Amino acid sequence: HQTMHHWEGGILATTSDYNGLTPAQLGAMLDPAVLDMGITRARLEIRSGVEGAGTSYDIVNDNNDPNTLNAAGFNWSTFDFEIDTWIVPARQRAAAKGEPFYVSLNYVDFGASSFEHYQNPAEYGEFMLAVFQHMQSKYGFVPNGIEVMLEPDQVSGWKDPGTLIRAMVAAANRLQAAGLAVPEFILPSVVNTGNAPRYIDALQGISGAMARATEFSYHLYADGTPENIQAVGALAQQHGKRSSMLEFWGRTDQHILYRDLTVGRVSAWQFGIFGDEFGCQFGQTIGLVNGVATICPKARAVRQYTKYVRPGAQRIGAASQNPAFEPVAFVNRDGRYVVVVKAGDGGAFSIGGLPAGTYGIFYT
Secondary structure (H helix, E strand, O other): OOOOOOOOOOOOHHHHHHHHOHHHHHHHHHHHHEEEEEEOOOEEEEEEHHHOOOOOEEEEOOOOOOOOHHHOOOOOHHHHHHHHHHHHHHHHHHHHHHHHOEEEEEEEOOOOOOHHHHHHHHHHHHHHHHHHHHHHHOOOOEEEEEEEOHHHOOOHOOOHHHHHHHHHHHHHHHHHHHOOOEEEEEEEEEHHHHHHHHHHHHHOOOOOHHHHEEEEEEEEEEEEHHHHHHHHHHHHHOOOOEEEEEEOOOOOOOHHHHHHOOOOOOOOOOOOOOOOOOOOOOOOOOEOOOEEEOHHHHHHHHHHHHOOOOOOOEEEEOOOOOEEEEEEEEEEOOOOEEEEEEEEEOOOOOOOOOOOOOOOOOOO
16 A cells, blocks of 8 residues: 655746746646646745855855854745746645645755855755745745755765755754744655665664655656666655655656556656647647647646545555556545556456445546
């Protein structure tokens, strides 16, 4: 059994993800994404250079004391644009359905500055405190989780697992000391799936770290083998955590989702590009087709999972005697059962073992 906590499903709050679209067009795309596909989670990226000019990874320290926050040392303009354009409208649409919307704050540091947060965990903790205080003051809410660093295994200063983990612990301690609720922590979000176990195992070597971590995440750009994916899922199960696949741009589909659900035991999964001005040419989630926001073809198959399996659902066992039909089954929080069957070929099948009741049948 595996708990399906939240769906990310394709929304990525990055400027490259909606290049060429106006806020009005983005708003139109959020309707099918949140109201129809059922997306309930977003990745809100924040670049390290918010401490400084605000638009890049060039960090300028607010002052020389990580225990004294200088609010004037942060530039929020680009970050606030993402919240105003993406997060607030998405949360409003989810609220209209009576559902919470999970905001995952994703720290990104792909540059090289004379000052770096990884050099001093307390400075990383101060950075996160500044973010939370700013969001609470301006928007009245804070992130549900922090994705500690995007793809640390490809950034020299973050490659050491201990660096990543000490930053997480420092952020948790600083937020708690300020009287803020400690968010969930998501890591390691490695670009190479095979590197994830090394980061996860290192949690046990730093006091309090394993208790702080909530979700073990991976990307699929390198060594995304079933064995490596299974290793992440097994570690999550062993330590009582969630697992998630949070990036594989342009290459995801229902087949990968099925594998990640059943092999990696994921609780969150990222589809890919949310949308842009090119319709559905590049595997987008939502495309503008003749000016109308439309769920793109590959996303329609993924929708069979994201629409009907709701946050907090529990996955239960499901098996098929015919390899052409691959099922997964869930019990939603309201007690309703959902079975999604991925069909590799045409043909008839029956479903047994469900409790008596009235069921809908939907296909794409």
